[in-house]
Amino acid sequence: xxxxxxxxxxxxxxxxxxxDGIGRRMIVVMVLSCLAFLARxxxxxxxxxxxxAVAIFWLHRGPxxxxxxxxxxxxxxxxxxGLHLFRFRTxxxxxxxxxxxxxxxxALLPGMVFAxxxxxxxxxxxxxxxxxxxxxxxxxxxxxxxxRLLGEIKNIYEGQVLRGxxxxxRDLVRPWHWADLLHCVxxxxxxxxxxxxxxxxxxxxxxxxxxFPRRTCWPGE
Amino acid sequence: xxxRIFKPRWQLPHxxxxxxxxxxxxxxxxVLVRVFFRIKLRISGRSMLPTVFFLMLxxxxxxxxxxxxxxxxxxxxxxxxxxxxxxxxxxxxxxxxVAAVIDGLALLLPGRFxxxxxxxxxxxxxxxxxxxxxxxxxxxxxxxxxxxxxxxLIEGAGAALFGLLAGLLLPVVLxxxxxxxxxx
Numbered sequence: 407x408x409x410x411x412x413x414x415x416x417x418x419x420x421x422x423x424x425x426d427g428i429g430r431r432m433i434v435v436m437v438l439s440c441l442a443f444l445a446r447x448x449x450x451x452x453x454x455x456x457x458x459a460v461a462i463f464w465l466h467r468g469p470x471x472x473x474x475x476x477x478x479x480x481x482x483x484x485x486x487x488g489l490h491l492f493r494f495r496t497x498x499x500x501x502x503x504x505x506x507x508x509x510x511x512x513a514l515l516p517g518m519v520f521a522x523x524x525x526x527x528x529x530x531x532x533x534x535x536x537x538x539x540x541x542x543x544x545x546x547x548x549x550x551x552x553x554r555l556l557g558e559i560k561n562i563y564e565g566q567v568l569r570g571x572x573x574x575x576r577d578l579v580r581p582w583h584w585a586d587l588l589h590c591v592x593x594x595x596x597x598x599x600x601x602x603x604x605x606x607x608x609x610x611x612x613x614x615x616x617x618f619p620r621r622t623c624w625p626g627e
Numbered sequence: 628x629x630x631r632i633f634k635p636r637w638q639l640p641h642x643x644x645x646x647x648x649x650x651x652x653x654x655x656x657x658v659l660v661r662v663f664f665r666i667k668l669r670i671s672g673r674s675m676l677p678t679v680f681f682l683m684l685x686x687x688x689x690x691x692x693x694x695x696x697x698x699x700x701x702x703x704x705x706x707x708x709x710x711x712x713x714x715x716x717x718x719x720x721x722x723x724x725v726a727a728v729i730d731g732l733a734l735l736l737p738g739r740f741x742x743x744x745x746x747x748x749x750x751x752x753x754x755x756x757x758x759x760x761x762x763x764x765x766x767x768x769x770x771x772x773x774x775x776x777x778x779x780l781i782e783g784a785g786a787a788l789f790g791l792l793a794g795l796l797l798p799v800v801l802x803x804x805x806x807x808x809x810x811x
Contacts, residue, residue, distance in 0.1 A: 443768055485778070486778070489774050489777055489778055490774055493771065493774050503774075506768055509769075510764075510765075533704060537704065540647065541700070541701065544650070544701065545704060545705060547651070548648060548651035548655050548701075551652075552655050552659070555652065585799070588796060588799055588800060589799075589803065592800055593803045593804065593807075596684065596804060596809070597804070597807065597809050599653075599656075602648075602652070603645050603649040603652060607644040607648055611644065
């Protein structure tokens with residue numbers, strides 16, 4: 407029965423790594439981002455682009471479409487080239503601008519790919535190693551409960567629409583309807599958020615949270 | 628021999644778990660709504676509207692003096708690691724700068740964002756802090772100083788405008804929350 411255990415679970419059972427290599431991947435991403443800030447020459451940028459391509463393949467464990475990232479790069483390059491053209495008015499200035507944009511893209515790309523490819527729960531587990539325990543608890547708990555809070559906000563929104571509030575997307579095109587959004591959705595959502603925070607805090611205290619100076623256990627998946 | 632007890636002159640105020648969780652929700656909303664703002668609009672600094680609004684909401688609703696900084700660090704960590712941010716580790720600095728301005732001005736200005744003028748001013752200054760984080764990033768890359776200044780000023784001015792808008796919206800929300808007795 408246990409022979410078809412998933413790979414990560416199997417590693418856990420064997421006492422292997424708990425974060426499925428996310429900590430290692432996070433370090434690689436940060437190192438690559440930092441290297442982009444240091445690379446100034448074209449050869450260095452080319453080399454780093456090659457390393458990034460390999461790293462992306464490794465992060466995703468296969469080829470990955472970079473259409474979204476390339477759109478960001480194109481937009482950013484257009485702005486930077488425009489400003490460089492305005493400043494230098496020469497081809498050399500444009501080339502300088504393109505190099506800066508390229509460098510900036512290489513600094514941002516690993517983080518963007520990492521965010522797309524790593525699992526949220528794994529990242530939170532790694533976060534608990536670098537953040538204070540309380541902050542990590544707050545962050546991971548809020549992440550866990552945010553879908554529920556979003557669901558409640560959706561209920562509030564639908565209820566207010568049924569009551570006639572002018573908060574449909576076509577109404578919100580007109581800025582004078584934004585007040586309705588504030589009064590009918592944002593304020594009740596904040597109240598709901600506070601109530602939910604109170605309930606979670608009560609439940610955590612009932613389970614002995616903060617009774618001991620060091621954390622004694624961590625909720626599972 | 629009498630045992631001497633040393634008491635520190637100044638202690639960090641205690642943050643209750645409920646308030647910490649509420650600040651956490653504000654931080655995550657700052658990140659989530661920022662994602663929405665990144666979708667279609669191509670206006671410089673527009674992501675500062677949710678960032679400033681939710682960080683100021685955290686500080687305005689909770690009496691903890693470093694609420695915005697706590698929310699900023701949580702939001703920065705969430706944005707950096709969990710997704711959405713294109714700036715990598717620099718996003719943590721950006722959130723921290725915005726939050727530090729909000730907490731600093733909440734201590735200096737009267738009313739804790741109840742008055743629209745002070746709240747708007749805080750929002751605008753918090754938004755303008757994007758100028759410094761952008762300038763630092765471009766400086767590290769080695770961008771020409773003049774271009775860097777122009778680019779960062781454009782970003783900073785747009786962010787200040789959206790920060791101002793967020794600051795003007797906040798007193799309306801805080802007034803309603805106070806009227807319901809949710810905050811004191």
